[in-house]
Amino acid sequence: MTVPSKAPAVGRPDLRGRADIDRLVTAFYERALTDPVLESAFEILTIVGLEAHLPVVGDFWEQILFRTVRYQGEFVAVHDALHRQHDLAGEKLARWLHLWCETVDEMFTGPDAERAKTKAAAMAAAMERSWSGSRSRR
Numbered sequence: 001m002t003v004p005s006k007a008p009a010v011g012r013p014d015l016r017g018r019a020d021i022d023r024l025v026t027a028f029y030e031r032a033l034t035d036p037v038l039e040s041a042f043e044i045l046t047i048v049g050l051e052a053h054l055p056v057v058g059d060f061w062e063q064i065l066f067r068t069v070r071y072q073g074e075f076v077a078v079h080d081a082l083h084r085q086h087d088l089a090g091e092k093l094a095r096w097l098h099l100w101c102e103t104v105d106e107m108f109t110g111p112d113a114e115r116a117k118t119k120a121a122a123m124a125a126a127m128e129r130s131w132s133g134s135r136s137r138r
């Protein structure tokens with residue numbers, strides 16, 4: 001999974017802390033939930049509720065980027081279950097990463113913004129690998 005090339009850095013700050021993460025995550029979900037490739041996979045959030053979900057995702061990114069210890073979720077189990085239902089490998093995962101990187105680039109620039117993209121790309125690649133392994137075992 002490669003990080004898409006970024007827009008020119010004009011007047012954008014780096015990603016600095018939880019308030020920035022919350023703005024980023026909110027902007028990303030506005031796109032993902034209405035994206036033609038992803039919307040069916042995100043449909044569960046109309047049941048779970050976005051208000052409950054966004055703080056969990058914020059905790060996750062705060063921990064990844066700023067080493068807080070807040071996230072207590074089940075990252076792998078949640079996505080494995082979604083993958084079984086919606087086949088997230090390939091197109092959907094690539095689209096997720098594209099939208100994430102595009103949203104980061106439009107809002108932020110700097111070392112932590114870069115890390116938000118490279119960490120996401122590494123996690124998407126790990127998910128892809130684990131799912132292609134289970135496919136070949138079928």
Ligand code: HEM
Pocket residue numbers: 038041042043044045048053056057060072073074075078079082088092093094096119120123124
């Ligand atoms: C095709 C790609 C992806 C789709 C469609 C997707 C969709 C979703 C959905 C629908 C949920 C909520 C599930 C639930 O509450 O039952 C969720 C949870 C989450 N997603 Fe993703 N996701 C994708 C990839 C990723 C990636 C690459 C990351 C991070 C790099 C990520 C981060 C998270 C986090 C932190 C949660 C919260 C998990 C928890 O409840 O502990 N997702 N995702």
